[in-house]
Amino acid sequence: MTKTIMTVDDSASVRQMVSFTLKEAGYGVIEAIDGLDAISKINGQTLHLIITDMNMPNMDGIELIKNIRVNKEYKFIPIIMLTTESQSDKKMEGKAAGATGWIVKPFKPEQLLSVIKKVIG
């Protein structure tokens, strides 16, 4: 069964790169441009993983994670956040909100895939 991953990022190039990598690896991809967009697209979808940026306009990553975790259906979905190494406190905040793991930007496609593999097998 194809696993579906949602990628949330305000940067079109990052989104493009992530979804290209994921599609190449055989995953289904849903793109969202920020937290609000993600919430609106998430409903009813069968998702296996969410990859979200931290810094986004409208609704940032932390808010998004909190919103997803209170949703009964997505309570246990793995969420990976994209962060930079200078944001270690952001990382802790994200984890407290319920993120499963993180990827430090910048990253290479193979790093992305290895983290995804780590989280959803």
Added chain:
Amino acid sequence: MIDINRQAFIEEATELLYNLESSLLELESNPDNQDLIAKVFRALHTIKGSAGMFGYDEITMFTHDIETVYDHIRNGEICITKEIIDLTLAARDQILSMLSQSDDGPYSDDESTKAILISFRNIIIEYNSKTISSNELNAINSKVSQKKVSGTNETFIIRFKSSIDIFSTGTNPLILLNELRNLGSAIILANDTLIPLIGDLDPQKCYLSWEIILKTEKGIDAIKDVFIFIDDHCDIKISVIDKKGKLNESDKFNEFEKHCLEKTKSQQVNIESWLNEFESTLSSANQNKAPHKEKSRSKEISDIHRDSDSVSSIRVSAEKLDDLVNLVGELVTIQARLSQIAANNDDPNILAVSEEVERITWSLRDSALNIRMLPIGSTFNKFNRLVRDLSKELGKVIELTTDGAETELDKTVIERLNDPLIHIIRNCIDHGIESSEIREKFGKPKTGSIHLSASQSGGSVLINISDDGAGIDKDAVKSKALSLGLIQENIDLTDQELYALIFAAGFSTAKTVTNVSGRGVGMDVVRRAIDNLRGTIEVASKKNVGTTISLKLPLTLAIIDGLLVKIDDDHFVLPLSSVEECVELSQKDLNMSHGRHIVNIRGEIVPYINLRERFDIIKKRPEIEQVVIAGIKGTRIGFVVDKVIGQHQTVLKTLGKAYKNVEGVSGATILGDGSVALILDILKLAEKEEMEERNEN
């Protein structure tokens, strides 16, 4: 990545850079606007993040430090100044030109990049005397270097107690366990004792913990990486249990897995104690399997080398080294022959070549023997465990300290030293060191101590094993020796002679036989092993203060310095390490001693053994004989020969099975002219002489 993505990135980045410029200019007139600062930060952040993904590593590196500064600005820790804005604008232009240039090849304008970076770093340094950026760089560097550590198998024990809420972070522990499995061979045991009764069970919680034994060559960092996302809210302990590689052989590993599975049926999971159990059965099995033991030890030693210096050493099988030393031995023999021929020929050319060959042979011999030298430390380390286990078993508190672990000895010597040392240390623990209560009564510290030290002196290595225990009870030794018929009632013995008795077979003064010692086997085995190594044992002891056993061992067994002597037409070699001096023995001396075998050296009476008589060489003795005086166990004994030829590099050859039981000869060597010289075991000769003397009386 494909070009479309690159193109998309360049377009996006260019746009971001233009936005950045306008934000910066706005910020200059309005430096406190948080929204603008956030916007600048986000632009830098995105550029940095995406640049790395599309292979613009220079841009990432460059932007990283700028981003750090803006992170501080965003948190209100640094104020926006005109200087910062100027720098950021310059940086922005720099990134733009990096973007456009990188199309054609690597970016080369390093000077201005560096200048900007340094300015930004200075800002950070100014803010915080701790250089954050360099710390971070170090962290990155160490990450990189850690990745390089790999290669040899290590075995870890990992205790993974998941937090009860682990599922709510979207983590699936099974995936992590599978990931561990992919690192190497793993034994994973689940501990389910914390699962509550069904009424209290919350299916959304995780009650399990795991104990995992993992054999991997990827190193501890790879394991930590597995748990990287959960390490702060789960209890994870990783420890190396078997650096030495006992479990490294896959059959051992499988055996242990079976062992564990067997246990889980009946007991709660406790891998560590099971491992100890398994190890002890393993080591007792090893005692019977000498070749295997040798293998693991050489592995252990090479592990030590690896720890300190992984690049500059290589592992060579022990057989290859033995071959090399044998060949060098042959070479030494041939070289001696060459030297002899050269000496008999008056050709200066041959003489020059022969001297050259001699010089090179000697250094080759030294290097070849040196390769076989190993530090004794690894043997010492093993005794820590022995002391710990035994003292626990006997209810004593004992500490083992070591000294001179770096002292090097020939591999064979080290291997053959292991068992005697175990016996001696066992004796120290069992007989030597008293129980805590008795120690306190004598005003000694409660903790007994055993000190192992090794040092090199000349061609030998001294190993001292000293304890601060009760010392040897001389009266007990004496009465035991009397009852065994080892000594006679009315003979006065020196302390040395008395202590030597403890090495007699069947000798034990222990009142009770424990499973540690007291059966009277042991010390005689020690004596024999040390004798076989051509070493000596000395015992010094003081009642209630302690006992010191000193071993003196030759550095190597393959080639020794010998003294070549001649009796009639036969050559013999005496080990030079024991020889003290040579004196003449004339007819006049013989007359003066009235036929007794003694010689007077500077007023000291020294007994001698006439080798001509001992070996039944019937031809007439020469006018003047030579006496080689050797020090044996603290006394001086002479050996009468016809002629002393001189020092000889003696390559030891065994005599083979047929002559194994010949007493007084420890081996043979081949001389330069191809003839054979016997190597004399002067210790045995002296003992035999003594025995015969006694029987005559």
